[in-house]
Amino acid sequence: MATIEPSRAGIARRRLPAAERRELILDAAIDAFAEGGYHETSLEAVAARAGVSKALIYEHFPSKMELYRGLLETYVHELLERVTSAAMSVEEGGEVRLLAGVEGFIEFVDERRDAWRMLIRHRADDDVAESFERLYDEVAAMIGALMAEEMPASILPDGAPFEFGVEVMSRQLLGAITAVANWWDERREVPRDQVVAMIMEFSWVGLERAAAGERWSPDRGSG
Amino acid sequence: MATIEPSRAGIARRRLPAAERRELILDAAIDAFAEGGYHETSLEAVAARAGVSKALIYEHFPSKMELYRGLLETYVHELLERVTSAAMSVEEGGEVRLLAGVEGFIEFVDERRDAWRMLIRHRADDDVAESFERLYDEVAAMIGALMAEEMPASILPDGAPFEFGVEVMSRQLLGAITAVANWWDERREVPRDQVVAMIMEFSWVGLERAAAGERWSPDRGSG
DNA sequence: ACCATAACTGACTCACTGGTCAGTTATCGC
DNA sequence: GCGATAACTGACCAGTGAGTCAGTTATGGT
Numbered sequence: 001m002a003t004i005e006p007s008r009a010g011i012a013r014r015r016l017p018a019a020e021r022r023e024l025i026l027d028a029a030i031d032a033f034a035e036g037g038y039h040e041t042s043l044e045a046v047a048a049r050a051g052v053s054k055a056l057i058y059e060h061f062p063s064k065m066e067l068y069r070g071l072l073e074t075y076v077h078e079l080l081e082r083v084t085s086a087a088m089s090v091e092e093g094g095e096v097r098l099l100a101g102v103e104g105f106i107e108f109v110d111e112r113r114d115a116w117r118m119l120i121r122h123r124a125d126d127d128v129a130e131s132f133e134r135l136y137d138e139v140a141a142m143i144g145a146l147m148a149e150e151m152p153a154s155i156l157p158d159g160a161p162f163e164f165g166v167e168v169m170s171r172q173l174l175g176a177i178t179a180v181a182n183w184w185d186e187r188r189e190v191p192r193d194q195v196v197a198m199i200m201e202f203s204w205v206g207l208e209r210a211a212a213g214e215r216w217s218p219d220r221g222s223g
Numbered sequence: 224m225a226t227i228e229p230s231r232a233g234i235a236r237r238r239l240p241a242a243e244r245r246e247l248i249l250d251a252a253i254d255a256f257a258e259g260g261y262h263e264t265s266l267e268a269v270a271a272r273a274g275v276s277k278a279l280i281y282e283h284f285p286s287k288m289e290l291y292r293g294l295l296e297t298y299v300h301e302l303l304e305r306v307t308s309a310a311m312s313v314e315e316g317g318e319v320r321l322l323a324g325v326e327g328f329i330e331f332v333d334e335r336r337d338a339w340r341m342l343i344r345h346r347a348d349d350d351v352a353e354s355f356e357r358l359y360d361e362v363a364a365m366i367g368a369l370m371a372e373e374m375p376a377s378i379l380p381d382g383a384p385f386e387f388g389v390e391v392m393s394r395q396l397l398g399a400i401t402a403v404a405n406w407w408d409e410r411r412e413v414p415r416d417q418v419v420a421m422i423m424e425f426s427w428v429g430l431e432r433a434a435a436g437e438r439w440s441p442d443r444g445s446g
Numbered sequence: 447a448c449c450a451t452a453a454c455t456g457a458c459t460c461a462c463t464g465g466t467c468a469g470t471t472a473t474c475g476c
Numbered sequence: 477g478c479g480a481t482a483a484c485t486g487a488c489c490a491g492t493g494a495g496t497c498a499g500t501t502a503t504g505g506t
Contacts, residue, residue, distance in 0.1 A: 168421045168425075169424075169425055171403060172399035172402050172422070172425045172426070173425075174402060175398040175399045175401055175403070176398045176399045176402075178398055178402075180398070183394050198388070198395075202391075202392055202395045203395070
């Protein structure tokens with residue numbers, strides 16, 4: 001983006017205060033990692049994109065890994081925060097709350113495109129995968145908590161433990177949302193509302209029935 | 224697994240016919256890649272696991288990438304084949320067919336644990352990601368085709384093109400299934416049938432309603 | 447028995463990249 | 477002005493890993 005040529009008035013090229021430079025590096029890093037993933041992106045490439053030397057990056061971050069992980073944590077947190085606060089902002093539970101949460105999620109994907117890509121695309125090595133799984137776990141847990149409020153205690157066949165069913169349900173929901181988000185990422189022309197609607201269409205009815213105590217049973221599938 | 228020590232009777236240690244050795248290398252490669260992903264797994268490690276020298280691998284495969292991609296293609300194909308034939312083996316459509324497809328999918332995950340992990344875990348670099356996306360595309364397309372048979376022409380809000388809604392629906396389904404499969408991968412004590420039931424529970428009711436022409440509408444979410 | 451061939455290997459090259467360090471220079475408080 | 481300090485860099489190191497090659501040896505067909 002910003003070519004660091006001294007064209008821009010010639011002032012303020014080098015010697016930024018640490019905090020600012022740090023920010024620029026962070027920006028460059030999101031771009032770079034979103035584009036290529038962790039392993040494919042060399043620190044040199046990040047440095048080039050930020051218009052600084054690789055060595056400078058080490059003055060701001062202890063290692064490539066920490067830089068990446070920091071980014072991850074930040075955005076995992078932001079996504080989580082958005083979904084949670086969106087869902088909590090409505091009084092009612094159930095459908096309305098789910099809708100709010102989904103909207104918060106999709107909003108994040110819409111507005112923080114690079115961040116989303118970085119989160120979802122390449123999970124890099126096991127170290128990072130762990131951070132990434134935390135996103136999944138936390139979001140799923142949150143969804144689960146919301147769902148738990150209004151679900152009967154036995155949505156799982158054969159009376160398995162309660163949280164069990166909720167856990168799996170929320171993971172499926174998250175999986176479905178993620179799938180749509182990724183699809184959407186290459187079809188941005190589809191309006192946001194429609195994306196939300198498609199998610200609700202697929203997910204809500206199932207959850208609603210489950211909440212009402214209706215259960216799918218294998219017997220139904222044999223006639 | 225097979226330590227190549229000449230302990231086993233001492234016979235037939237080295238000098239296998241090419242086809243057999245190739246198979247052993249392939250097996251070792253699945254294990255290795257499933258465990259660590261593409262980038263984290265060195266060819267040397269694969270070689271060690273197969274009990275041969277790295278150089279020999281190059282007598283069977285042109286590059287690490289080709290080896291990996293070959294594996295991917297093979298299992299993508301197998302998964303696809305399983306799901307398709309399972310779904311096609313039932314006469315009826317709708318729920319029964321979905322059930323069969325899901326069962327086929329979960330069966331694959333169950334029986335080909337390593338292959339599943341290799342497919343899902345680390346998508347490696349863009350080259351591989353492309354192959355991987357094909358899996359998603361193809362499975363989604365297949366599911367979509369099955370769904371299309373019995374869905375009304377307008378499950379998408381605002382009358383967007385037909386395949387559009389089916390495409391997204393099938394992706395959500397696939398996303399949900401994948402999420403459950405990954406969850407299950409660390410909880411193998413849960414019986415297979417229960418996993419299938421949980422998927423049906425979440426997905427079917429939504430699809431069923433959609434098939435019946437019921438649509439979720441944003442209006443519902445405002446009261 | 448023997449040799450042509452195919453299986454197989456050790457030891458190498460080469461490129462890349464994370465990380466370091468000694469040194470250079472802008473900048474800011476005085 | 478002028479040092480002290482903080483921003484910044486080029487050049488380097490060390491580890492790693494893909495891919496190669498010249499050569500060794502088992503094996504099966506005659």
